[in-house]
Amino acid sequence: EAGVTQFPSHSVIEKGQTVTLRCDPISGHDNLYWYRRVMGKEIKFLLHFVKESKQDESGMPNNRFLAERTGGTYSTLKVQPAELEDSGVYFCASSQVRGVQETQYFGPGTRLLVL
Amino acid sequence: AQSVTQLDSHVSVSEGTPVLLRCNYSSSYSPSLFWYVQHPNKGLQLLLKYTSAATLVKGINGFEAEFKKSETSFHLTKPSAHMSDAAEYFCVVSGPDTGRRALTFGSGTRLQVQP
Numbered sequence: 001e002a003g004v005t006q007f008p009s010h011s012v013i014e015k016g017q018t019v020t021l022r023c024d025p026i027s028g029h030d031n032l033y034w035y036r037r038v039m040g041k042e043i044k045f046l047l048h049f050v051k052e053s054k055q056d057e058s059g060m061p062n063n064r065f066l067a068e069r070t071g072g073t074y075s076t077l078k079v080q081p082a083e084l085e086d087s088g089v090y091f092c093a094s095s096q097v098r099g100v101q102e103t104q105y106f107g108p109g110t111r112l113l114v115l
Numbered sequence: 116a117q118s119v120t121q122l123d124s125h126v127s128v129s130e131g132t133p134v135l136l137r138c139n140y141s142s143s144y145s146p147s148l149f150w151y152v153q154h155p156n157k158g159l160q161l162l163l164k165y166t167s168a169a170t171l172v173k174g175i176n177g178f179e180a181e182f183k184k185s186e187t188s189f190h191l192t193k194p195s196a197h198m199s200d201a202a203e204y205f206c207v208v209s210g211p212d213t214g215r216r217a218l219t220f221g222s223g224t225r226l227q228v229q230p
Contacts, residue, residue: 004158008213027175033218041222042220043220044220045217045218045219048216048217055216056216058217059217062142091158091159093218097216098177101166103149103161103164103208104218105161106151106158106159106160107158109158109159
């Protein structure tokens, strides 16, 4: 079974440009999460999809970030325009909840550097 | 609100000696607790999880953790360190405190293993 995949693995852009990150969850997983780790900080939650619906977007830092999950499969996270403080590692995770048990499986992350 | 505190940002051990990575949590309810590991340039991998069954949880690669409610701790241990254990380890909590399923991460402990 393929794991969570993310693309690209690395992205270097200039301040003010737009970047789109993609996440493909494990097949059959309805839950998809985005997290990020900015330099020197903890990994922080951004948002949670259940299928194509945003269940919780309380962690999104501002309106420069737009996440979509059309069709309930893969998800994209767009940053427009990018700022220096957006640099960090963006992780995607997916899960399938069974009763009260849930384990989130993470992708390798996208390392974003904004210059 | 729930939180986790990893008491050591860096731990250095010699190969073949025991590993102890400390984690304390704060949660109003019975939480789910996890340890994830991130090897250099890799994604986050689940080591083990506690979900209110046995208090001693065994994970992959010889790691285990013990849930101690009276001490609000979930320390990670391994009897004998291997060079391949060098990585960053994250203690993670989730739970029904806020009705959200987002994970809350500790700040991470970087484990060095000396030959």
